[in-house]
Amino acid sequence: MSDSKNYFVHESSYIDEPVEIGEGTRIWHFCHILKNVTIGKNCVLGQNVMVGPNVKIGNNVKIQNNVSIYEGVELEDDVFCGPSMVFTNVINPRAFIERKHEFRKTLVKRGATIGANATIVCGVTIGEYAFIGAGAVVTKDVPPYALVVGVPARQVGWVCKCGTTLKFENNYAICKYCGNEYRLEGEKIIPIKEE
Numbered sequence: 001m002s003d004s005k006n007y008f009v010h011e012s013s014y015i016d017e018p019v020e021i022g023e024g025t026r027i028w029h030f031c032h033i034l035k036n037v038t039i040g041k042n043c044v045l046g047q048n049v050m051v052g053p054n055v056k057i058g059n060n061v062k063i064q065n066n067v068s069i070y071e072g073v074e075l076e077d078d079v080f081c082g083p084s085m086v087f088t089n090v091i092n093p094r095a096f097i098e099r100k101h102e103f104r105k106t107l108v109k110r111g112a113t114i115g116a117n118a119t120i121v122c123g124v125t126i127g128e129y130a131f132i133g134a135g136a137v138v139t140k141d142v143p144p145y146a147l148v149v150g151v152p153a154r155q156v157g158w159v160c161k162c163g164t165t166l167k168f169e170n171n172y173a174i175c176k177y178c179g180n181e182y183r184l185e186g187e188k189i190i191p192i193k194e195e
Helices: none
Strands: 019-021 037-039 073-075 106-108 146-149 154-158 172-174 181-185 188-193
């Protein structure tokens, strides 16, 4: 564990060694952080969060109650994991077959949001600032800024960096919430002006 105590860990939580925890991070009730984990600065881990061995979590990440971040999952900066959302790390688990050598990497890129009770099947990449709706089941890669919902998850639109749904006209959108501007090129969104 980091020598300097410039972060908070509730007394009911367990932190294995070695672990790196960034300044300003808060780890709340009944969490368990396993060995060789790196957690960035100013993160919040809600009640009953488990972080598996060798996981890397960026800065300013918010992980709500009852989330397990298994080995093979990486969260970049500014990621939001909603309450009780689920990651997996093996595509075809069986209780009686050891498959630790088959873990598939899951990457959640900067600024992405995963809604409450969503499931992220292992082996996918969720693009920057993508928005996964509550209860969605993600089985394939999600493009940056995409809004996906349903079972299995399908793209139904685009979102601004701030998380507001965008309305495109003539392949151009301006966010009604923050004023960011975007251009749509084929299946890709291009930021023109972002704060």
